Amino acid sequence: MPLKLYKRGKVWWISGTVHGQKVRETTGSNDKEVAEAIRIKKEAGLVSDHVYGPKATRDFSDAVTSYIEAGGERRYIGTPHSGLLGHFYSTPLKDIQQNDLDEAARTLYMTALPETRNRQCYTPFIAVWNHAVKNGWADMRLWSRPKKAKGTNVVRIAKRRAGTFPVDYEHAAKFIAAMSPGPAMLMTTLFYTGMRPIEIFALEAQEVNIAGRWITLTKTKTGEPRGIPIHEFIAPILESLLKRNSLAEDPRLFRTPKGEPYETIVTDEEGKGGGGLKTAINGARRRSGIKDIAPYTGRHSCSTGLVVAGVHPHIKDQILGHAADDMSRHYTNVPQAPLVDAINKLPVPEAWRALPWLDDPLAWSGKFAEGMGRRTDLDRKRREG
Template identity: 45%
Template sequence: MWRRQDHHSWIIRGTDLQGNEVREPTKTTNKAAAEALRVKLEKELLDEQVHGKKAVVTWDQAVESYLENGGSPRFLGTFDEETGKWSGLMAELIGVPLRSITQKQMNDIGNKLYAGVLPETLNRQLWTPFIAVWRHAASQEWAEPKMWIRPKTKVKGTKVVRLKPKRVGSYPVEYETAWRFIKGCGVANQTIFTILFYTGLRPIELFVMETTQVNVPDRWITIPKSKIGEGRGVPIHEALVPMLTDMVENRPGKLVRTWENEPFTVYDDNGGQMKKAIAAARLRTHVFDVAPYTARHTVSTELVVRNVHPYKKDQILGHVADDMSRHYTNIPQPPLIEAINTLPTIREWLDQDWMKNPVKLVGRRAQTLKKAEREAGALAFIGWQTKRVA
């Protein structure tokens, strides 16, 4: 070991078994602590030499690589600068070698962090981020591909109906319903919802999208990194051609903007600055079943109704990430373009001026409600909430 003169902390110096130089700061002035770190590092290097990376890579190292490669930090945990400690999944697995993580351990962590929650919540907040990191680690040959057992959301063979209110955005709506709602939005949000309802994009994918990702002539959108870390291509519906042409030609940078023509700020994988506008649109239109994620469920359902092959549907929605689909991320696929064009259109929707000039009209706000309309909307909302809970 060598002691630095400036910060007076110990640094581990030497060579590994391949003759490569090793220089690892210990960040401590305590010689005994530094020596313990040296012994640990030597063991890790030896294990790696004998057994490979799979023997030494820890959960936090896999998470760091996952995030550097575009993975989402959502539900992984947060770091407290004051205490220097992690919360959530990171707190439970930091420093744990991937090879030692077991199904039982993950089940115990789920019971500890999310006791009493619904299976859907446990899947979304624990298993989805965990498996995303694990798949990334497996792709780097740091871990073995493994079939983790998630909690079942429905017991097979039973007819038990769980009595709970449906969460807006978790079920589809008719396109006529979607259009009634969209009419109550300002132009900025009208364009966002229209793109979502005719692509099936995840909202976060749209909020961070650059105009350079949109190839209007070839009817193709390229997503470099999806939720599961893989790139994919998304076909463009013919209804979006005038709108996207204007946006690509006249709006460099982020594709969608707020009514102030500013890019959306993304908080914890969600686009901000829409909640108030959506609430106001619900009161204007008395349509309370539409949220950004509603579009994705609607596109999926409509493609099934229109007999689109499940493989094509999954390709469009980004549910498939096999080797073949990755090869065609940037290459337009006519069968998928044909499939997306089966989604229904409404003439009044297509004829709106903002469908052709969204950039120029982005600042147009939704019309102000009259008092009687506001009161009627409020009463309808109360009735909808009561029915929803019941």
């Protein structure tokens, strides 16, 4: 039967079967004309797939959409009118060659250094391409990346960006103490799991197993699920947040002080990009005077902390999601004692343990830090203590 539209709440959905391919998905739009255009494109794509095969019909926008839906990182992808997505939008995957990628890098980043083009163009493009390969939409290719120019002995001293290097946990504790409790809980979890910000924003209640000290991520940068051990220090934080009443409506665990879930676009490695976490980071920098901490600092610090603690590189890589063979993916939902033991080797400074909101994280999650206007709950708690 051909695909049909039906309304579910305020949004139009597509349902039907085309050449044996069953479809039931949202158009993401409440505009019927837009939804109809999406339905027509979807049906045409299924017919083309049946006749010619997906490798002959899928374009870059299809690959990006699937990549993002699988949990891929949006950073540097762009929009239908800008960036990588805008440049390659309707270009069939089969028609994109190395010279096309090189031309995109030159066009999008005309004055950028090779390492910048690599990070902001080649890396996200290859991530999308590899996802398309996994879907059977493209062939595996070995893409060439830009190299630094040779023939010079001039050393360029670049300023290190916050979020691109680790910090000491004692130093981090001072920064966290200057944050409002809600964002502080999120940042604390980043430091003691090594998760990426995009992963923690999407973390849902059902993915957290307190008894097993285990998190099963289903939405990751690579699109592959992975398991993460829970440090004993953050277990009570997660356990408290799991009692949030609104999880039935939206299962995402972490919220802003206003009670709103964090969106995946709120930050990058420098804390830029808008949203509640950007505000929390900038506020903590202003109050603490510490400028070298951003959301990604937690991941880098966790990695370094595990090395310093003598954790085997293979165990460290499993925790951070770097070692993912078919066998480890198969058991991502099973708590693994060696990983739990390893994560517990990360240090917990007394200054971190002494934070007042640790007594009842959920009750404190909607309060604000000193300097946030009339609500100075943290300052009052300190004076009473």
